[in-house]
Amino acid sequence: MIVVLLGAPGSGKGTQSKLLEASYNLKHLSTGDLLRSRSKVRDELGKYISDKIDNGYFVSDEVMLKIIEEELANKTNYNGYVFDGYPRNLAQAIKFDELIKKVGRKIDLIINLDINDAVIVERIAARRVCKCGASYHLQSNPPAIENVCDVCGSKLYQRKDDNEESVRIRIKKYYELTKPVVDYYQKQNLVTNIDALQSIDEVHQSIKRVLEVYSSDN
């Protein structure tokens, strides 16, 4: 089974992908993770990717497709894949479709995590993180002591691009690039919109219901 999760920054794609990985045994594939793990293979492609990453460049769409093709050809014990935030533009979506057909698979479901912009800005601007990986929200999930990590006691900080202005730019970019992807899949009747304003667990339960209905029909 191949599921694609789409949604603006702050909509919870990563969190929901991880939950799907745990509850449906779908391998979570985000482009960042794919690139990082492929860059550790010390062949020509691996070296090319680590070069790009180290210098802060993006890899081309063709390279990304090649990595995905390799990944889909790997033998795994997973029941399928959940793509997190990929494809992120229309050109990628068209190429991704071609690849999926070429390897004899199909996209089963596109889940679009729907959220309004004001909430995204509020969610991200109130996010505080720790170098240990812990993440907090000033209102909904504050640390016990202001600005101090509950887990390791370090000082919390705000990611450089988590301020309101950067978030608005990221959202604008998202709509320009990814809205056409949602429309493209909508025409293929693959998209289910889910209200991402619900709690993490409610969103997960909603996605599970969509998957269960789909599985019982197919």
Ligand SMILES: [Zn+2]
């Ligand atoms: Zn910490």
